[in-house]
Amino acid sequence: MSNTIKVNNPATGEVVKEVAITPAADIEIAIKEGDEAFKSWSRVNAHQRSALLKEWSAKIKAETENLAEVMTLESGKPLKESRGEVAYAASYIDWYAEEAKRLYGRTVPAHTETKRIIVTKEPVGLVAAITPWNFPAAMMTRKAAPALAAGCTFIVKPAEETPLTTMRLVELAHQAGIPEKVVQYVNGYGKEIGPIFTDSKLVRKITFTGSTPVGKLLMKNSAATMKHVSMELGGHAPLIVTKDADIDFAVEQVLASKFRNAGQTCICANRVLVHEDIANEFSEQLTSRVQQLKVGNGLEENTDVGPVINAEGYEKINRQIEDAVAKGARVLYGHQYDKDEAKGYYFVHPTVLENVQGEMDIMQEETFGPVIPLTTFRENKEAVEIANNTPFGLAAYFFTNDYRTGIYFQEHLKFGILGWNDGAPSAAHAPFGGMKESGIGREGGPEGIEPYVETKYLSIGGIQ
Numbered sequence: 001m002s003n004t005i006k007v008n009n010p011a012t013g014e015v016v017k018e019v020a021i022t023p024a025a026d027i028e029i030a031i032k033e034g035d036e037a038f039k040s041w042s043r044v045n046a047h048q049r050s051a052l053l054k055e056w057s058a059k060i061k062a063e064t065e066n067l068a069e070v071m072t073l074e075s076g077k078p079l080k081e082s083r084g085e086v087a088y089a090a091s092y093i094d095w096y097a098e099e100a101k102r103l104y105g106r107t108v109p110a111h112t113e114t115k116r117i118i119v120t121k122e123p124v125g126l127v128a129a130i131t132p133w134n135f136p137a138a139m140m141t142r143k144a145a146p147a148l149a150a151g152c153t154f155i156v157k158p159a160e161e162t163p164l165t166t167m168r169l170v171e172l173a174h175q176a177g178i179p180e181k182v183v184q185y186v187n188g189y190g191k192e193i194g195p196i197f198t199d200s201k202l203v204r205k206i207t208f209t210g211s212t213p214v215g216k217l218l219m220k221n222s223a224a225t226m227k228h229v230s231m232e233l234g235g236h237a238p239l240i241v242t243k244d245a246d247i248d249f250a251v252e253q254v255l256a257s258k259f260r261n262a263g264q265t266c267i268c269a270n271r272v273l274v275h276e277d278i279a280n281e282f283s284e285q286l287t288s289r290v291q292q293l294k295v296g297n298g299l300e301e302n303t304d305v306g307p308v309i310n311a312e313g314y315e316k317i318n319r320q321i322e323d324a325v326a327k328g329a330r331v332l333y334g335h336q337y338d339k340d341e342a343k344g345y346y347f348v349h350p351t352v353l354e355n356v357q358g359e360m361d362i363m364q365e366e367t368f369g370p371v372i373p374l375t376t377f378r379e380n381k382e383a384v385e386i387a388n389n390t391p392f393g394l395a396a397y398f399f400t401n402d403y404r405t406g407i408y409f410q411e412h413l414k415f416g417i418l419g420w421n422d423g424a425p426s427a428a429h430a431p432f433g434g435m436k437e438s439g440i441g442r443e444g445g446p447e448g449i450e451p452y453v454e455t456k457y458l459s460i461g462g463i464q
């Protein structure tokens with residue numbers, strides 16, 4: 001078996017670079033060193049940790065062009081999105097550099113005059129992160145930044161498709177002055193490195209973004225050593241357009257949500273539910289806008305939609321489209337593929353399907369591709385029932401200018417992230433995460449640092 005991983009450009013299939021697989025013995029050493037480094041890093045005062053994080057963020061921002069190019073080469077996403085992701089990744093570091101200084105404990109009024117009660121927050125210890133290929137920078141920093149801010153040490157295993165961005169981010173952290181054993185990366189295959197992380201008693205927390213089956217496995221394997229876990233898993237976001245919605249605006253927001261990273265995000269609109277009275281107008285406007293999107297290599301500045309990540313991704317999307325068409329969905333636009341299996345690149349052209357029904361795979365499974373399935377509803381209650389009829393609960397969107405309808409959706413949709421007239425809700429200062437099988441825990445906002453701390457309660461007695 002090869003001891004390297006070839007990193008391919010998904011737009012051409014060409015090898016961008018080969019990276020060494022970290023041998024299992026070296027991963028064990030990295031874990032030991034990370035645990036050892038925790039003893040000193042957790043004693044570094046919060047203001048110093050904050051200053052180091054700010055320096056890391058500054059170095060990332062200063063290297064935006066290089067990082068963006070590396071990210072586009074290994075992930076295929078358009079350069080303009082890669083630049084945006086570099087800024088987004090740095091914004092998590094900036095946010096948690098500030099939160100480091102606000103990990104407050106509290107004093108609690110005691111039930112007797114002779115006692116005092118003090119509650120403090122302590123870092124959980126060494127954190128192991130496993131990250132996906134769809135956001136090679138931001139999924140790393142939104143785990144590393146709160147971990148380091150809280151005083152934890154950190155080891156990350158990036159997706160095999162996209163290790164290069166992570167490797168550079170870790171180098172920049174070291175150049176910023178964060179000690180080498182405090183933030184480390186290891187490279188290799190998830191199914192081999194996952195068990196090393198979960199079996200280790202020294203790893204006190206696993207944080208993961210990726211598919212729901214892998215999340216469940218990691219959680220199960222973390223049970224033996226009772227690790228903390230944060231799981232940011234798959235989604236199947238409904239996007240509801242009511243009859244009072246601003247159609248032009250809703251169409252633009254659908255585009256922003258659906259075609260970001262060629263539809264390969266866990267919060268992409270996966271099902272678009274349109275009120276039947278406006279369905280024709282909406283689908284006409286949507287289709288005419290989708291036709292304007294430019295498909296191509298992400299390195300070309302005017303590309304809107306890049307390739308999908310690999311053959312498995314392509315096959316899933318292709319199967320869902322063909323299943324929908326076979327079961328009666330009508331193609332309004334797209335249904336076109338541009339691929340070369342020998343070379344190893346796969347483009348799925350933006351596709352709009354109408355007359356999509358609940359029994360089609362696309363209405364039940366996460367798509368992770370640039371496909372919009374349109375379906376209709378008559379009553380808001382019906383829209384909520386369709387929307388909630390999924391094991392996932394990550395993001396949901398609704399477009400309405402009626403505040404009563406908006407509040408109704410806010411109260412009845414079972415999802416962790418809601419966008420009301422907003423197709424792009426992600427922000428470092430807001431809690432991102434899902435309900436049901438979309439995961440456990442939140443990343444971003446004050447909630448995002450809590451999973452990296454333990455609460456310690458001190459009761460002092462005998463006070464005169």
Ligand SMILES: NC(=O)C1=CN([C@@H]2O[C@H](COP(=O)(O)OP(=O)(O)OC[C@H]3O[C@@H](n4cnc5c(N)ncnc54)[C@H](OP(=O)(O)O)[C@@H]3O)[C@@H](O)[C@H]2O)C=CC1
Pocket residue numbers: 130131132133134157158159160161188189190191192193194195209210211212214215217218232233234235265266313316366367368
């Ligand atoms: N929530 C999200 O943002 C994401 C959701 N997905 C969903 O998952 C589908 C499949 O994508 P895929 O990339 O295969 O997702 P995976 O969940 O397999 O991969 C995500 C990360 O998990 C690692 N991994 C894989 N298997 C294991 C394991 N047994 N133990 C520990 N870590 C593991 C991967 O490593 P390696 O690369 O070495 O396999 C990668 O770093 C997508 O089509 C999409 O629906 C995928 C990515 C992100």
Ligand SMILES: O=C(O)CCCC(=O)O
Pocket residue numbers: 132134135138209264265266267426432
């Ligand atoms: O798709 C994902 O896994 C990450 C979500 C992107 C975002 O933060 O908006």
